[in-house]
Amino acid sequence: MRILGNLGIMNMPCSINDLTYSALERQLASDGLKPTHARALWKLLYRDPATEVLPPLERWMAEQLGPDKSFFQESPEVVTDVNSSDGNTQKFLFRLSDGQTIETVLMGYPGRFTACVSTQAGCAMGCVFCATGQMGFVRHLRVGEIVAQIVHVQKALRERGDQDLRNLVLMGMGEPLHNYENVMAALEIIADRRGINLAPSRISISTVGVVPGILRLAEEKQPYNLAVSLHGATEEQRGALVPISKRWPLEELIAACRSYGETTGRRIFFEWTLIAGANDSPEQAAQLAALLSGIDSHVNLIPLNPTSGFAGIAADMPSAEQFQTVLMQSGIPSTVRQRRGIDVAAGCGQLKEVHRQGKG
Numbered sequence: 001m002r003i004l005g006n007l008g009i010m011n012m013p014c015s016i017n018d019l020t021y022s023a024l025e026r027q028l029a030s031d032g033l034k035p036t037h038a039r040a041l042w043k044l045l046y047r048d049p050a051t052e053v054l055p056p057l058e059r060w061m062a063e064q065l066g067p068d069k070s071f072f073q074e075s076p077e078v079v080t081d082v083n084s085s086d087g088n089t090q091k092f093l094f095r096l097s098d099g100q101t102i103e104t105v106l107m108g109y110p111g112r113f114t115a116c117v118s119t120q121a122g123c124a125m126g127c128v129f130c131a132t133g134q135m136g137f138v139r140h141l142r143v144g145e146i147v148a149q150i151v152h153v154q155k156a157l158r159e160r161g162d163q164d165l166r167n168l169v170l171m172g173m174g175e176p177l178h179n180y181e182n183v184m185a186a187l188e189i190i191a192d193r194r195g196i197n198l199a200p201s202r203i204s205i206s207t208v209g210v211v212p213g214i215l216r217l218a219e220e221k222q223p224y225n226l227a228v229s230l231h232g233a234t235e236e237q238r239g240a241l242v243p244i245s246k247r248w249p250l251e252e253l254i255a256a257c258r259s260y261g262e263t264t265g266r267r268i269f270f271e272w273t274l275i276a277g278a279n280d281s282p283e284q285a286a287q288l289a290a291l292l293s294g295i296d297s298h299v300n301l302i303p304l305n306p307t308s309g310f311a312g313i314a315a316d317m318p319s320a321e322q323f324q325t326v327l328m329q330s331g332i333p334s335t336v337r338q339r340r341g342i343d344v345a346a347g348c349g350q351l352k353e354v355h356r357q358g359k360g
Helices: 002-009 021-030 035-044 057-065 133-134 144-158 176-191 210-219 234-240 248-265 280-290 317-329 350-356
Strands: 077-083 089-095 101-109 112-116 120-122 137-140 167-169 202-207 223-229 270-276 297-301 332-338
Touching: 021 035, 035 057, 035 137, 089 144, 101 144, 112 144, 112 332, 137 176, 144 176, 167 176, 176 202, 176 210, 202 210, 210 223, 223 248, 234 248, 248 270, 280 317, 297 317, 317 332
Parallel strands: 112 167, 167 202, 202 223, 223 270, 270 297, 297 332
Antiparallel strands: 077 089, 089 101, 101 112, 120 137
């Protein structure tokens, strides 16, 4: 109840979506309600908005839940909602209560939908090719602000008559492991079987290489997939693209990944943004294969999504395929990812930047 305690001292309202199930159950119990009431409210919030509630819970909601009351339900304003021309990508720009804006992307694939959500407003990692990194860090998102993105996406899918969300990737604005506590609490809510019920095996946390966070994921045996944004196989290559490499050098990062794999027995996904002339050569592919030797890994090769703040361009498909061939010949499985949502600024932070500049 740390969140409630801090907010209570300041006499501020609390987002009901900040509370994990156990925290919600304790809160209702302190107000004289039963576990059955907690289950009903959880279902109402995260599974079925038509859930019938018993009079005691109905009275509690009337007294405690709403604008200017003890609790409010997270409902970020949709600033813009755009669809790609191929119909496969939908991007939302949300405005939070303090005026900050964040992005969520919904991507459709045959038989499934994947959501990419934000965990911070801005980002402190400073990756040179990333629109969010070019903005700098503003603040962490609260638990409820992360969860609300999934609630909105699920609602959008149901209104369209589509199937529910299948996969979640924390690859939107921000560095998830820089906001560790809130991210883990949000994922606990999202994975809870009584509500949203998104399987942990379908959830991926992407980090640019926050070593303490990777080691903590392993120590706590968190059940989610780990994706590490690498982009360079030598300190010089990586440092030119990922400034945080100065704090956690490549050697230290790879050691943490090996430790994570040994502790958890889980495969690690490595993200590699392919930038023409910078990191797309067969020689660099061979360096990457050597670096990952002995790690249970899968490399996702992602052609660059261009931004106005970075002069690089995406590697062409022949270069991507050649890079992949070198990895495969070295026994490293890999996938060349489809470029999605270029026409709706689907890259991390791009729609926010377009809107900020008044171009959208």
